[in-house]
Amino acid sequence: MDNETWTDGENGPVPTVAVVGRPNVGKSTLVNRILGRRAAVVQDQPGVTRDRIAYDAEWAGKNFSLVDTGGWEPDADGIGAAIAAQAELAMRTSDVIVFVLDARVGVTAADEQAVRILHRAKKPVILVANKADSEKQEADIAELWSLGLGQPRPLSALHGRGAGDLLDDIVEAFPEEPTGSLKEEGPHRIALVGRPNVGKSSLLNKLAGSARSVVDDAAGTTVDPVDSIVTIDDEDWTLVDTAGIRKRVKFASGAEYYASLRTQAAIESAEVAIVLLDASEPLSEQDQRVISQAVEAGRALVLAFNKWDLVDEDRRYYLEKEIDRELAQVAWAPRVNISALTGRSVQKMAIAARTALEGWTQRITTGELNKWISDLQAATPHPGRSGKIPKVLFASQVGIEPPRFVLFTTGPFDKQYQRFITRRLREDFGFTGSPIDLVIKPREPRESKKGRKR
Template sequence: MSDLPTGYEYDAEPSHDRDDQGPLPVLAIVGRPNVGKSTLVNRIIGRREAVVEDTPGVTRDRVSYDADWAGRAFTVVDTGGWDPDAVGMAALVAAQAEVAIHAADAVLFVVDATVGITDADEAVVRVLRKSGKPVVLAANKVDDQRVEAEAMNLWSLGIGEPFPISAMHGRGTGDMLDAVLAALPEAPPERDAEIGGPRRVAIVGKPNVGKSSLLNKVAKEDRVVVSDVSGTTVDPVDELITLAGRQWRFIDTAGIRRKVKNVQGHEYYASLRTNSAIERAEVVVVVIDASEPMTEQDLRIMNTVEEAGKALVIAYNKWDLVDEDRRYYLEREIDRDLVQFRWAPRVNISALTGRHMEKLVPAIEAALDGWQTRVPTGQLNAFLGRLVAAHPHPVRSGKQPKILFGTQASTMPPTFALFTSGQIESSYQRFIERRLREDFGFVGSPVHVQVRARQKKAKR
């Protein structure tokens, strides 16, 4: 990434570190489309994380999950279906699966026992042999004794004993996982924990605005599938990347559709996982397509981030597609459209060309600093005293509520509790929020003000 300035170092190889241990052994799960790989991933990790649907090709990227079996931790990498005759997007998916094989310590090869050996299965076996990685063969969809007998035919693949399993019901997965542990190397000894671990950055936005291209450019490798077809990313994809001497956990997500209730099938679950990614992130980069007018959907996504109390950075992508004349007017349109999010850092970038990508990390760091800002109680009450003296609350029905005391209840996001003699109008509350920003910054962070009105004592 030659466009980026000196001092920005990139870790081109995907890392599988946890916060408290060295790199975990990596297990790649491969096989042709629709043999039940994602169902098996969910069975191994013990929760429904990987998107599962009967439609082939739902998983498209390499997606990593932490797993544990018999007291040993390892990383599971789910992949898209591997098809040697793939074209278009399917070819990109197959390439991701092949990369996963070479990056893994061992491979779990999944075959549909009810179908038997296909030409695609034999092609995968050739790739596995060439890689030289240890392979465990899982004969999936074995729900009864009759199919189990048919599974034994998979010995003819020549890669070892087939383990008859049912990913759906869990049948036989224990023996298979014992074989997996035998194939994986031992995890390195524990290292000192990094305080807080890598900062978590979620990349969100409408479908097809360039979120995956942005992650690939930051990672300096094709980490996720990029296609002009909207909705290519389904599962959130976590990637540990070193930028400016710090390690970050970037989370690429599926595009947020207009309304979750109108979305069907795997896109419904993908939308839920995107919202979950926002919840577990610390800072959210909302990607907007600069070549198209801003929509209500873009604003709704930013509102979702604000309501979740996360730090916010707004990235206008595809800036290279906007000509000079259009940029002049676009800047003014953006100022008007983002009037309620003026506190969020904004960067104009091109994930395709790398234009101004060096501005992304400083914007993220500024947003995190604002998100964690704490105002001392004495300083806050001095501010409130000056504010109320200059701009007292309006008198309503002959009464004028007073602010008795204020304190910052928490950070991440900054949340203030105001103890008052009566209820404060919402417009005055927003005025206080605005003045808090003017005096203390809080760049890139929502600011929440909670009013706690004094209760009148009941007359005896």
């Protein structure tokens, strides 16, 4: 897989800033402070952030990608080792590294080992002494000069003290030509998502050939996302088994609130979302909500109808009716009928995931796209307004993952006509398994001679 390039719309790659450090030094609090909103999960226990999670950020007119990472522990094993690998990967693929220490604790052996890796990274490193909530603590951080990473920046991410100065330093460290790189080659990431007790953990265990996740009839057994590398159809995939989503995040509380946030993070860090649905039961509002989450996150999408061994002919008839009625908006997503219990057709999910990934990364040349849109308008023009018919002046595909199109037009386009264009894009080019992002940019009306100021 080619390296992903993080771009600023039509202006090319933006710098990538990785926030790294050992567990519980306040990395996610710092990320939230920079973003100005509560985006990263913050909890007073180590290991809450497990994967690198990228957010769009801006300071002083400069856009950049801010990557939150799991706590770095050099001698970690198990899930800790996976966190460490993600943090080290963020170091290698970032343009600027923000290394966070706890000013109240000082330098630990783990910090010293991290510093040795940072020296080898050959990237700008900004040393942050977080939780420096008083001038006395600021005086104590002078010893951090000995790490050889330059001047330590005192900061209180919780209260915002020193955040503006830190952002100035980050922007100043941006390279002239950012890499925009967020990930390296490796297994494609699939998030297994769905409402509670739909069979996600059973499916993961069947694919892995071992008990990677706890399986219980009680809904909600899985709370945290669990990463597993499994081989499906002779290809390695990274599967993330997530907690079932019961409620919208804003209505959830306690452990369920954090589980919902982590599930959303798992979807956003994946390339493909496989939404498991219980084929033996009617489609629910919860099912619709999970599908919407994946679509809104812009992930490639596969619908897996589990428990097919419990479906008789009568249920199949009604299920087809439900799909036609309630899943029409995602008719483009590949469907697989499986049984996690018996193993029926689970290998076919790899074929569906590959198909969705192809659609997610598909690109049309500018010349081909503009000829196509011209022919489409000639055959089926936009409905007229006051005798005028808005037209596309120029079209461009400005991105992939998911495919994103910008149409420069003579005027606003009706939502219905936008849906018509999207549908025809699918009919003529495919984009199977991927959302399509269509942006209309109407030309600004010229000022009349009467209204122009002299």
